[in-house]
Amino acid sequence: MQQKTIILLVAVAAIIGLAFGVYALTSPSDSNDMDGMPGMENMTESQMGQSQQDDTVREGETSVDIVNFAYAFDEVTVKKGTTVTWINQDDAAHDITADQESPDAPMSELLAKGESYSFTFDKVGEYSYYCTPHPYMTGKVTVVE
Numbered sequence: 001m002q003q004k005t006i007i008l009l010v011a012v013a014a015i016i017g018l019a020f021g022v023y024a025l026t027s028p029s030d031s032n033d034m035d036g037m038p039g040m041e042n043m044t045e046s047q048m049g050q051s052q053q054d055d056t057v058r059e060g061e062t063s064v065d066i067v068n069f070a071y072a073f074d075e076v077t078v079k080k081g082t083t084v085t086w087i088n089q090d091d092a093a094h095d096i097t098a099d100q101e102s103p104d105a106p107m108s109e110l111l112a113k114g115e116s117y118s119f120t121f122d123k124v125g126e127y128s129y130y131c132t133p134h135p136y137m138t139g140k141v142t143v144v145e
């Protein structure tokens, strides 16, 4: 009889302790939940065009269309020795200008609608570029071995 009472008391104490523990864990954080709503800060799409990335490694010859004031795809990965051809599909004139001028990086004249520019990447590296009349138009070619 006495043993049963002790077991009952221990059980009640355990339940009360558990209840307080759960209350302590859940209660204080409730008031903070609305502080930091996940924002849109991480969005990196350019204002004029949708960002498109092609994860495949291209090889030989490949092309990048210029459509709606954007390079599509704007990030491509190619094997060393690959020729990339940019084709302007817009009525507006665009170009391909490397961020860092170099014989290893692309640099085109202004391309009218339907005109294209080809560049062969012979050196491993990352080549970021933009459009001179529209600097918000950006792209990158990553050259791998």
Ligand code: CO
Binding pocket: 069, 093, 094, 095, 131, 132, 133, 134, 137
């Ligand atoms: Co442009």
